[in-house]
Amino acid sequence: MxxxxxxxxxxxxAIMAALxxxxxxxxxxxxxxxxxxxxxxxxxxxxxxxxxxxxxREQWDSIALDPSFFIxxxxxxxxxxxxxxxxxxxxxxxxxxxxxxxxxxxxRTYHLYAHLHLMADLDRxxxxxxxxxxxxxxxxxxxxxxxxxxAWLYQRAILDFPPDGILDELLYVNENxxxxxxxxxxxxxxxxxxxxxxxxEHPDGNAAFVEWFRQTxxxxxxxxRGSP
Numbered sequence: 135m136x137x138x139x140x141x142x143x144x145x146x147x148a149i150m151a152a153l154x155x156x157x158x159x160x161x162x163x164x165x166x167x168x169x170x171x172x173x174x175x176x177x178x179x180x181x182x183x184x185x186x187x188x189x190x191r192e193q194w195d196s197i198a199l200d201p202s203f204f205i206x207x208x209x210x211x212x213x214x215x216x217x218x219x220x221x222x223x224x225x226x227x228x229x230x231x232x233x234x235x236x237x238x239x240x241x242r243t244y245h246l247y248a249h250l251h252l253m254a255d256l257d258r259x260x261x262x263x264x265x266x267x268x269x270x271x272x273x274x275x276x277x278x279x280x281x282x283x284x285a286w287l288y289q290r291a292i293l294d295f296p297p298d299g300i301l302d303e304l305l306y307v308n309e310n311x312x313x314x315x316x317x318x319x320x321x322x323x324x325x326x327x328x329x330x331x332x333x334x335e336h337p338d339g340n341a342a343f344v345e346w347f348r349q350t351x352x353x354x355x356x357x358x359r360g361s362p
Contacts, residue, residue, distance in 0.1 A: 162187060165291035170302055174350045176309055178291055186288045193262060194242060197249050205245045205252070206232040213300050215356065216247040216282065217275075217321070222255050229256060239295050243286050250278045272328035276313050283308035306350055315343035320357040 165183050168176040197205050208219075219234035231248035235241055250266070253259040254274060260267035266277035283304040289295040290305070307316040318329045319340055333339070347355040 162292055166294065168287075168290055168305075170297055170306070170350075172350055172352055174306060176287075176306065178287060183288055183292050186284050187292070189262075190246075190285050190288055193246060193249065197245055201228075203229040203231070203249075203252055203256075205248050206230055207241050207245055207248075208232065208234045209238070209241075210234045210236055212236055215300055215320070216244050217324075220248055220251060222252055224255070236300075237298065239289075239298055240301060243282055243289065243301055246285050247278065247282050250281065254278075270328075272317070272325040275325075276317055279304060279317065280308050280313055283313075303351065303356075307347075310346065310350075312343050312346065315340050316347075316355060319343065319355050322357060 162180055162183055164180055165178045210219075213236050214234055216233060216235075219232075221232040223230045223232070229252060231252040233244050233248040235244040250259065250262060253262055254267070259274075263277060263281060266274045266281075269277060282301075286295075286298075286301040286305050287309070290297075290302075303316075307313055314332065318325060318332055322329050344355060344358060347353075
């Protein structure tokens, strides 16, 4: 069975199993509280998850069914951040975004990241993420990663997905308001001007973020070198 149809079938089954029926309509269950190995906890609301559910379902349906493009997901051994292996190929037959992931639990979330970048490349991002469509390169990436984090929160809190080291980083970073610092620390070479401007506004550096990250994940943030 083609990968798109497999993804759609599995996703549909997971959602139907996770949702409870009430008065003939699908109703999200109460989101479960999340905790990772360090003891750091997160909680969200049912109202927020209902909003995320709507756009996640629409976007995943588009990824699975839109014939004008293809998201090619490739599984590998070992952790990888979504931006590390993303490739976009434009052609008349079918535009393609190729991305690598570690573990089936990451697949749909990494597909979403790849889809948003492909839509940006095709000048179609305004349908899915209007604020990012008009943003500069750094803010577009920040907003895309924030949406990826929201999708992972939905999968963890509603669909009961198990923890994942990479995606849990994005989730906790986003929920604690550190996405800007995370991105500038993890990818300083990609956003030189944004990093320079941020450092000018924060002469003490990113010490608070690095300390929070170490306490939350018991390791240094990605891309961190030397003292903050």
